[in-house]
Amino acid sequence: MTDAYDALMEFERETGAIAHVAGRLSWDQETMMPRGAAAQRGEEMAAMEGVLHARRSDPRIGAWLATLEAAPEPLGPVQAANLRHIRRSYDRAVKVPARLAAELARVTSVAQGVWAEARAEDDFAAFAPTLSQVLKLKREEGAALADGGDVYDALLQDYEPGATAEQLSAMFGALRPRLKALLDEVRGAPAPARLSGTFDEDAQMRLARDIAKTFGYDLTRGRVDKAVHPFSSGSGNDVRITTRTAADDPFNCLYSTIHEVGHASYEQAVAQDYLFTPLGQGVSMGVHESQSRIYENQIGRSQAFTSYLFGEMTRRFGEIGVPDAEAFYRTVNRVHDGYIRTESDELQYNLHVLLRYDLERALVAKELEVADLEEAWNARFAADFGFAVDRPSNGVLQDVHWSVGLFGYFPTYSLGNVYAGCLHAALRRAEPGLDSALAAGDPSPATGWLRENVQRHGGLFEPRDTIARATGEAPSEGPLMEYLETKFRDLYAL
Structure with a gap:
């Protein structure tokens, strides 16, 4: 059994290394690649996906798995977890034709550039044919993976193994009315002040890196760059993030950075022994999003931490339009009308996600x-938020996800918020003195607890079990809604 396991893991580590290289191509495309290279990059991504698909569906994996699964000797927890992930990946890979895997990689790489240009021109019609092509390929992939079952559930497994649309819809169905009811309460109360002034974008980036x-x-194992859509890329010892700046809105930069740091810190904290193995990265996108959201919101937007951030902002930018730390906390958490999911306040964010979840399920189901x-x-959008979308870049064209084929990804954002609510409640029980540290600009009691209890395990446990x-x-x-209702009713004196 040992020989078969060692051979399988050596093969998996090589596959993992190649996948990291492919990921670096995607990072480069978002940050540094010249626009004219889009078609060439599409061919490069298709070639890389062809190599990866061939390795992930290699018959030797099936033979090694059969040998190990039939062996009488018991497996240790790390071995068993590795085999669980490899079995899942292999069973999915052999269902998808190599032609389809390569075509998806090529089309979605090119589609990303088409989407970006259509978004810049506010022209959904220019993007629609490409999106139709992506959707056709994803429906084909989902049908192959589902093998007669639910196509959307099959696509969802790439992002949240074990989850089903039925389970998620029940959870989200409980969230949506409480969110809308709380939003209606808040909208009837006076709003906190906004920041005022112009905030130097280079200074924003310096503060973002410090935070x-x-x-x-x-x-030393990461970097911070700018991109249109903030994201985190990589795992292990090369984990990169991007953010964005706007001269009149420093919170966009600062909280996008904290959000992506949550993702990146998760990847950096996974046990080094797991590098290049199936356990060497976050176990699911829902668990991943729990880390980014708890960093950004429950920690980063807490009254304790914003009191520290107020001092940093006034020291670096001077007068910012709010008089004190109390007012600043209310400004940071101000509920405001807006179109953009990534710029949404904490209360309305999940309504943005649930809109996309319902639409993409309908798209996949034809x-x-x-x-x-x-x-x-x-x-x-008008039904949920009470006002009309003014242009496509503020509506259907605002997200990159569908252009790159990420159908099944959106629900993990709200699932991550649910997980973050659960983790925050447990964190507060475990660290009763947390606010004192946060007020001093020290989130380490919180980030250390998350590293120990979630991040270091990587893919060792299943998502819900994690x-x-x-x-x-x-x-x-429940914990998420209790947190939101307590926080915003206090903020708005309801």
């Missing part, structure tokens, strides 16, 4: 076609 280090991001997507988006082990309870939406 990234404050939250534990190791810049209940909605791309030709009708913009109208469907605008109607749902959260249950950390919190002592099965995940539910």
Whole structure:
């Protein structure tokens, strides 16, 4: 058994290394690649995906797995977890034709550039044919993976193994009415002040890098760059993040950075022994999002930490339009109308996600076609937020996800918020003195607890089990809604 396991893991480590190189191509495309290289990059990505798909579906993996699964000797927990991930990946890979895997990589790489240009021109019609092509390929992939089952559930497994649309819809169905009811309460109360002034964008980036280090991001194994859409890329000892700046809105830069640091810190904290193995990265996108959201919101937007941030902001930028730390806390958490998910306040964020989740399920199920997507988006947005979308870049064109084929990804954002609510409740029980440290600009009691209880394990446990082990309870939406209702009713004196 040992020989088969060693051979399998050597093969997996090589595959993992190649996958890291492919990921670096995607990072480069978002940050540094010249625009004219898009078609060439599409061919490069298709070639890389061809190599990866061939390795992930290699018949030797099936033979090694069969040998190990039939062996009488018991497996240790790390071995068993590795085999669980490899079996899942192999079973999925052999269902997808190599032609389809390569075509998806090529089309989605090119589609990303088409989306970016259409977004800049506010022209959904220019993007629609490409999106239709991506959707057709994803439906084909989902059908191959589902093998007669639910196509959307099959796609969802790439991002949240073990989850089903039925489970998520029940959870989100409980969230949505409480979110809308709380939003209606808040909208009836006076709003906190906004920041005022112009904030030098280079100074924003300097502060963002300093805050990234404050939250534990190791810049000897990472870097911070600018991109249109902030993201985190990589794992192990090369984990990179991006952010963005706007001269009139420093919170966009600072909280995008903290959010991505949550993702990156998770990857940097995974046990080094797991590098290049299936355990060497975050276990799911829902658990990943729990780290970014708890860093950004429950820690970064807390009254204690914002009192520290107020001092840093006034020291670096001078007068910012709010008089004291109390007012600054309210400004940071101000509920405001807006179109953009990534710029949304904490209360309304999940409504943005649930809109996308329902639309993409309908697209995959052929209940909605791309030709009708913009109208469907605008109607749902008006129903949930109470005002109309003004242009496509603020509506159906704002997210990159569908252009790169990430159908099944969006629900993990709200699932991550649910997980973050559970983790925050457990964190507060474990660290009763946390606010004193946060007020001094020291999030390490929180980030250390998360590193120990969630991050270091990587893919060792299944997603829901990862959260249950950390919190002592099965995940539910209750802690998140209790946190939001308590916080915003206090903020708005409701």
